[in-house]
Amino acid sequence: MAETVLSIEHVGVQFGGLVALSDLDFTVGEGQIVSLIGPNGAGKTTAFNVMTGFLDPTEGMVKYRGAVLNGLKPHEIADLGLIRTFQRTSVFPRDTVFDNVLIGLHRQGKLGLVEAILGLPRARASERAQRERAAELVRWIGLEARANDLAGSLSYGEQRLVGVALALAAQPSMLLLDEPVSGMNASETHTFVQLIRNIRDRGVTILLVEHDMPMVMSVSDRIVVLNYGRIIAAGAPETIRNDPAVIEAYLGQGAKRA
Amino acid sequence: MLEIRDMVCAYGQVTALKGVTLSVKAGQLVALIGANGAGKSTTLRAISGLVPPRSGSMIFEGEDITGASPQRVLTRGIAHCPEGRRVFPHMTVAENLDMGAYLRSDTSAIATDRDRIYGEFPRLADRKKQAAGTLSGGEQQMLAIGRALMSRPRLVMFDEPSLGLAPNIVERTFAIIRAIRDAGTTVLLVEQNAFAALEMCDHAYLLEAGRVVLSGAGADLIENEHVRRAYLGG
Amino acid sequence: MNQIATLISLAVFASVPLWLQDPYLLNALITTGIFIIGAMSLNLLLGFTGQLSLGHIAFFGIGAYVSALTSLGFDVGIVGDFHIVHVPWPPIVGFVLAIVISGFCGYLVGRLSFSVRGAYFVIVTISFAEVVRLVALNWVELTQGPLALTNIPSITVGLPGLGYLVLKTKLQNYYLVLAVAAAAYFLISRLVHSHFGRAMRGLMENETLAVAVGIDVTKTLTLAAVISAGIAGAAGSLYAHYIRIIDPDVFAFINTVTMVIMVVSGGKGSLAGPVVGGVIFGLLPVFLRPVMPPEAQWITYGGVLILILFVLPKGIVPSLAPRLGLSRAKGNKAVKVTERTAGERA
Numbered sequence: 001m002a003e004t005v006l007s008i009e010h011v012g013v014q015f016g017g018l019v020a021l022s023d024l025d026f027t028v029g030e031g032q033i034v035s036l037i038g039p040n041g042a043g044k045t046t047a048f049n050v051m052t053g054f055l056d057p058t059e060g061m062v063k064y065r066g067a068v069l070n071g072l073k074p075h076e077i078a079d080l081g082l083i084r085t086f087q088r089t090s091v092f093p094r095d096t097v098f099d100n101v102l103i104g105l106h107r108q109g110k111l112g113l114v115e116a117i118l119g120l121p122r123a124r125a126s127e128r129a130q131r132e133r134a135a136e137l138v139r140w141i142g143l144e145a146r147a148n149d150l151a152g153s154l155s156y157g158e159q160r161l162v163g164v165a166l167a168l169a170a171q172p173s174m175l176l177l178d179e180p181v182s183g184m185n186a187s188e189t190h191t192f193v194q195l196i197r198n199i200r201d202r203g204v205t206i207l208l209v210e211h212d213m214p215m216v217m218s219v220s221d222r223i224v225v226l227n228y229g230r231i232i233a234a235g236a237p238e239t240i241r242n243d244p245a246v247i248e249a250y251l252g253q254g255a256k257r258a
Numbered sequence: 259m260l261e262i263r264d265m266v267c268a269y270g271q272v273t274a275l276k277g278v279t280l281s282v283k284a285g286q287l288v289a290l291i292g293a294n295g296a297g298k299s300t301t302l303r304a305i306s307g308l309v310p311p312r313s314g315s316m317i318f319e320g321e322d323i324t325g326a327s328p329q330r331v332l333t334r335g336i337a338h339c340p341e342g343r344r345v346f347p348h349m350t351v352a353e354n355l356d357m358g359a360y361l362r363s364d365t366s367a368i369a370t371d372r373d374r375i376y377g378e379f380p381r382l383a384d385r386k387k388q389a390a391g392t393l394s395g396g397e398q399q400m401l402a403i404g405r406a407l408m409s410r411p412r413l414v415m416f417d418e419p420s421l422g423l424a425p426n427i428v429e430r431t432f433a434i435i436r437a438i439r440d441a442g443t444t445v446l447l448v449e450q451n452a453f454a455a456l457e458m459c460d461h462a463y464l465l466e467a468g469r470v471v472l473s474g475a476g477a478d479l480i481e482n483e484h485v486r487r488a489y490l491g492g
Numbered sequence: 493m494n495q496i497a498t499l500i501s502l503a504v505f506a507s508v509p510l511w512l513q514d515p516y517l518l519n520a521l522i523t524t525g526i527f528i529i530g531a532m533s534l535n536l537l538l539g540f541t542g543q544l545s546l547g548h549i550a551f552f553g554i555g556a557y558v559s560a561l562t563s564l565g566f567d568v569g570i571v572g573d574f575h576i577v578h579v580p581w582p583p584i585v586g587f588v589l590a591i592v593i594s595g596f597c598g599y600l601v602g603r604l605s606f607s608v609r610g611a612y613f614v615i616v617t618i619s620f621a622e623v624v625r626l627v628a629l630n631w632v633e634l635t636q637g638p639l640a641l642t643n644i645p646s647i648t649v650g651l652p653g654l655g656y657l658v659l660k661t662k663l664q665n666y667y668l669v670l671a672v673a674a675a676a677y678f679l680i681s682r683l684v685h686s687h688f689g690r691a692m693r694g695l696m697e698n699e700t701l702a703v704a705v706g707i708d709v710t711k712t713l714t715l716a717a718v719i720s721a722g723i724a725g726a727a728g729s730l731y732a733h734y735i736r737i738i739d740p741d742v743f744a745f746i747n748t749v750t751m752v753i754m755v756v757s758g759g760k761g762s763l764a765g766p767v768v769g770g771v772i773f774g775l776l777p778v779f780l781r782p783v784m785p786p787e788a789q790w791i792t793y794g795g796v797l798i799l800i801l802f803v804l805p806k807g808i809v810p811s812l813a814p815r816l817g818l819s820r821a822k823g824n825k826a827v828k829v830t831e832r833t834a835g836e837r838a
């Protein structure tokens with residue numbers, strides 16, 4: 001089996017009296033696409049918040065490539081290459097699509113303040129490289145026609161794409177995607193699946209939260225199912241699809257179609 | 259019931275709708291499908307008065323509502339459940355539902371409706387006292403749907419109601435939408451799950467780049483080669 | 493286009509003394525210029541990171557005192573017989589020290605407030621300014637307290653091979669202020685267009701997303717605070733050596749308010765905003781003074797401000813620049829759709 005890059009060890013989260021996660025324990029291997037699914041309110045986004053430092057777990061520990069993430073700030077975790085997207089659309093609304101991606105490239109533009117201000121050759125070269133990379137990413141998500149429009153003026157689905165481009169710009173070694181295809185139709189989703197496979201083939205590990213079952217079933221190496229903050233099943237797509245507990249809690253009868 | 263003619267809408271210099279003509283008959287479930295950025299949400303916003311049309315006309319039950327204020331559209335009986343889980347984040351679930359019934363005064367009927375929504379979405383019943391802003395994405399979406407229904411509209415417009423909902427809840431939501439149509443409420447549905455939308459609608463319009471390019475019975479659109487390729491993924 | 497406009501403005505400013513010899517007006521232009529530098533530094537924080545420094549004058553005042561004391565020298569007792577004695581150094585060293593020490597104060601204030609939470613910044617800066625004012629008022633041995641530091645020398649610049657030039661006349665000081673203002677403008681412009689500036693903008697627009705792509709909030713905001721405070725310190729130093737007398741009144745709250753007005757009326761978040769706002773509100777009192785009594789001056793001043801913000805709510809530059817074709821061409825502007833919900837609409 002692939003080497004473990006992310007491990008979630010006995011993580012628990014409580015909001016007041018409400019148990020949002022309890023004894024969450026699973027791992028993701030290098031280069032895998034693992035999906036985290038479960039009913040609304042099962043705790044998937046909460047798990048993402050814990051992994052990326054937006055929320056401190058009540059119990060347990062998260063490790064990424066050997067480093068313990070507990071107590072790190074979100075930007076420090078991002079610096080380790082663990083990058084997330086958000087379930088709600090999240091862009092820099094008053095910047096152009098192109099500038100959004102440029103801001104996302106922040107991690108690559110690290111150079112000295114003096115260099116940047118004086119516009120020394122290295123700073124210029126870095127700036128040029130970032131602009132090229134940004135243009136490439138904008139092209140890749142198919143929004144080149146909108147590159148100079150403010151991100152806040154895009155339609156819902158277009159803003160979701162910008163969110164993904166921003167995350168890619170941050171040069172992830174692992175991507176956590178929270179419902180990336182919500183708001184896309186079947187054909188758009190289809191294209192997006194190619195995109196995800198492509199990203200994985202470039203060596204990026206992916207943890208996916210998504211309610212689009214056809215997509216999850218086709219793209220995942222492994223699926224972890226949560227219900228009320230606990231893991232109720234884990235395994236290959238085939239196993240999950242036919243698991244009675246999963247059908248009962250989550251898939252519903254229409255699942256046969258998936 | 260609703261007749262829209264040559265409606266043109268723009269945001270600044272960008273023309274989002276370039277002459278949309280469509281009609282919704284009373285008691286029908288009409289679906290509006292199209293790609294990202296086609297103008298579906300803009301069409302709904304124009305109807306509910308959130309984006310003033312540049313030209314064209316909208317007639318609702320014989321009354322001209324072109325350029326009418328959102329308040330007026332709402333009092334005429336049109337409810338809009340916008341895309342992207344809009345809730346009042348600092349109010350509780352129960353208060354959010356009550357906001358949907360703001361224009362109603364029939365207190366006991368409101369209570370019945372509220373209980374019915376809790377019955378349909380038990381998750382919301384569990385979270386009655388929780389601030390809506392701390393709900394999960396899907397829980398917020400259920401709340402937004404519930405709130406639109408609380409105004410007892412005669413025409414209800416849903417913008418991507420299945421967004422972020424678990425598959426079993428999507429099924430239930432579509433069942434609710436069919437049920438309210440069967441109970442006599444007219445529905446205008448924007449949905450990315452084009453297959454489901456076409457399957458359950460009485461009539462459908464396909465929007466591309468701000469124009470209606472195809473319309474007909476749902477079953478006909480499902481069979482259409484172009485629709486299959488571009489929207490149904492195969 | 494923008495660059496050409498900037499160069500033209502610079503040329504116009506440089507030509508002013510050629511057609512304007514009135515010493516009273518030149519004096520007003522110099523002090524206004526000094527405050528514009530302060531306003532530009534405030535704009536770096538307020539306009540490009542969204543952080544309001546309501547004690548900004550503290551950095552200006554610290555710069556003024558540091559520079560004055562460096563060039564005057566002092567002798568203060570610490571404990572018992574232990575004294576710190578400083579012999580006067582050239583004012584130009586004071587200028588540099590003013591930047592460094594004000595910048596360091598910016599660092600302290602930034603660390604203190606930004607690592608807790610952004611919103612504390614306003615409170616910390618106000619308190620900081622008050623503490624510094626009290627120190628200046630009560631540490632008489634060092635600052636002369638209310639008696640003021642007097643006879644502050646003018647700035648002297650060494651010209652290689654030509655000896656020294658003492659910048660004493662108004663004309664010389666005008667060009668000195670213009671040069672420092674141009675340098676500050678250039679510095680801020682480069683900064684906000686670099687990837688540091690993008691990080692600042694990202695934080696201002698959507699902090700959650702910004703940290704998720706790896707932007708360090710504390711570091712980025714503190715950096716802005718250091719540079720902003722350093723520039724304010726430079727302005728303070730110019731002030732001390734031009735006016736040649738300073739007392740604790742420089743720390744008055746009204747001075748911060750003046751800078752805020754310059755920034756907000758001209759347009760926060762635009763490079764030229766504080767310059768335009770500064771010219772208007774720096775010179776307005778000069779023109780009002782001869783023609784009306786003090787009360788009427790204040791009312792007019794307030795009236796002009798309200799009028800500007802009413803007609804051009806985003807400030808003069810951001811509202812007018814697009815119409816003059818001076819802003820970077822941006823495509824589709826987001827039109828704010830008040831996406832209200834059923835209940836909200838009712």
Ligand SMILES: Nc1ncnc2c1ncn2[C@@H]1O[C@H](COP(=O)(O)OP(=O)(O)OP(=O)(O)O)[C@@H](O)[C@H]1O
Nearest residue numbers: 015020040041042043044045046392393394395396
């Ligand atoms: N701050 C909070 N206070 C109280 N309860 C909270 C808070 N944040 C989340 N919750 C609750 O925790 C549960 C888990 O939420 P989470 O957002 O992780 O769900 P999810 O699995 O992502 O669901 P969805 O698929 O709907 O997005 C939800 O029931 C939610 O109401």
Ligand SMILES: Nc1ncnc2c1ncn2[C@@H]1O[C@H](COP(=O)(O)OP(=O)(O)OP(=O)(O)O)[C@@H](O)[C@H]1O
Nearest residue numbers: 153154155157269274294295296297298299300827
């Ligand atoms: N507030 C806005 N300001 C400026 N332009 C906008 C605004 N909202 C939408 N647009 C533009 O209008 C066009 C139509 O947008 P609309 O939101 O109606 O698309 P949609 O069909 O609902 O797409 P999606 O499926 O992604 O939600 C898009 O090109 C979009 O960029």
Ligand SMILES: [Mg+2]
Nearest residue numbers: 045087394395
């Ligand atoms: Mg979620």
Ligand SMILES: [Mg+2]
Nearest residue numbers: 156298299341
């Ligand atoms: Mg839409």
